[in-house]
Amino acid sequence: MQAVYFEQHGGLDVLRYGSVPDPVLGPGEVLLRMKAAALNFNDIWARKGLPRVALPLPHISGTDGAGVIAALGPGTCGVSVGDEVLTYCVNSCRLCAACLAGEEVFCKQMRIWGFQTGPWDGSYAQYAKLQVQQVAPKPKHLSWVEAAATSTSLLSVWRMLVTRARVMAGETCLVWGASGGTGSFALQLLAALGAVPIAVTSSPAKALFCERMGARHVILTEQQDLHETVLGQVRALTQGRGVDVVFDHVGATVWPTSVECLRWGGRLVICGATEGFEANIDLRYLWNKQLSFLGSHIGTHREWIECLKMVEQGKIRPPVTQVFPLAELAKAQAAMERRDIMGKVAIDCA
Ligand SMILES: NC(=O)c1ccc[n+]([C@@H]2O[C@H](COP(=O)([O-])OP(=O)(O)OC[C@H]3O[C@@H](n4cnc5c(N)ncnc54)[C@H](OP(=O)(O)O)[C@@H]3O)[C@@H](O)[C@H]2O)c1
Numbered sequence: 022m023q024a025v026y027f028e029q030h031g032g033l034d035v036l037r038y039g040s041v042p043d044p045v046l047g048p049g050e051v052l053l054r055m056k057a058a059a060l061n062f063n064d065i066w067a068r069k070g071l072p073r074v075a076l077p078l079p080h081i082s083g084t085d086g087a088g089v090i091a092a093l094g095p096g097t098c099g100v101s102v103g104d105e106v107l108t109y110c111v112n113s114c115r116l117c118a119a120c121l122a123g124e125e126v127f128c129k130q131m132r133i134w135g136f137q138t139g140p141w142d143g144s145y146a147q148y149a150k151l152q153v154q155q156v157a158p159k160p161k162h163l164s165w166v167e168a169a170a171t172s173t174s175l176l177s178v179w180r181m182l183v184t185r186a187r188v189m190a191g192e193t194c195l196v197w198g199a200s201g202g203t204g205s206f207a208l209q210l211l212a213a214l215g216a217v218p219i220a221v222t223s224s225p226a227k228a229l230f231c232e233r234m235g236a237r238h239v240i241l242t243e244q245q246d247l248h249e250t251v252l253g254q255v256r257a258l259t260q261g262r263g264v265d266v267v268f269d270h271v272g273a274t275v276w277p278t279s280v281e282c283l284r285w286g287g288r289l290v291i292c293g294a295t296e297g298f299e300a301n302i303d304l305r306y307l308w309n310k311q312l313s314f315l316g317s318h319i320g321t322h323r324e325w326i327e328c329l330k331m332v333e334q335g336k337i338r339p340p341v342t343q344v345f346p347l348a349e350l351a352k353a354q355a356a357m358e359r360r361d362i363m364g365k366v367a368i369d370c371a
Pocket residue numbers: 060061062063066173174177197198199200201202203204221222223224227270271292293294295296317318319320357358359360362364
């Protein structure tokens with residue numbers, strides 16, 4: 022089959038488009054004829070390599086996809102060849118206490134499909150294999166690229182805001198990196214929950230996009246005046262009180278600002294650190310303001326089904342703004358690395 026893959030970590034030049042071995046199905050697995058895939062920033066981490074994270078090589082990335090079931094492995098039940106499905110990125114043992122309790126994210130064998138699985142595994146290919154538990158019927162009103170873009174970002178956002186931060190109607194939430202995949206789903210979900218999303222973004226075009234995604238207020242920043250601008254506007258928008266919740270995936274560069282922007286008793290929920298893993302904090306804020314810092318990673322099968330219900334009901338729409346053919350995945354990743362994207366970027370695999 023044709024796929025985009027890399028055999029060593031590095032820059033965009035390590036990506037190859039060419040012929041690779043077809044997936045071989047094991048028990049309980051399904052083969053998908055991929056129709057579409059969608060980008061996530063973990064594709065960039067996978068290609069570049071991360072400290073203390075060993076990824077299988079050769080690597081086909083791609084954590085999100087949608088396609089048609091083409092074959093079933095031994096002992097697979099509940100789906101049929103020809104079913105149109107989208108993917109759930111959590112691969113786990115399905116047998117341990119965590120899995121049986123519906124907490125796959127705490128399974129010792131949990132691996133993110135297309136990131137930690139492999140070799141030759143992931144959605145940037147003509148065919149891909151997954152556990153049967155990792156597929157669900159494609160919502161009929163979505164296009165293939167929208168279906169592919171519905172998975173990992175939305176799932177992660179759901180766990181962050183609903184399960185971890187327990188956002189309530191009327192609460193204010195500061196959303197960093199608001200125009201990207203994770204950020205734009207966060208704006209939509211906050212609006213659907215009746216909360217007040219305050220978006221932080223980096224260009225006037227992105228600010229308009231954030232408004233379309235549901236931002237009640239948008240703070241436009243340049244890197245050099247980020248702290249003063251965001252803190253000043255948050256204070257003005259909240260009558261000096263601070264926000265109830267901060268939604269973060271940017272990390273080190275925004276952490277001190279987040280801590281100051283929170284109201285007393287506020288919650289910060291974080292799933293990533295695009296701009297650095299090592300953050301500084303004056304610990305006095307933590308106890309004096311009685312803050313809660315909440316980590317969040319991917320999401321459970323139950324949370325994924327909850328997300329899909331919101332999508333089925335039309336309360337959330339996957340924000341696909343660009344589609345690239347599979348052979349041009351490197352161009353799509355280049356745009357993501359340049360911070361030159363809005364919403365979700367999808368790949369046509371058909
Ligand atoms: N652990 C999890 O479960 C989980 C799940 C999803 C994502 N993540 C992490 O969350 C982060 C965002 O992922 P994503 O897929 O949403 O990425 P994305 O679609 O590229 O969005 C990231 C956004 O962050 C902002 N940003 C700030 N500094 C940036 C920089 N140096 N480079 C690029 N963008 C920057 C940009 O928005 P503005 O220009 O509007 O500021 C950008 O659009 C990544 O670190 C990813 O690994 C973690």
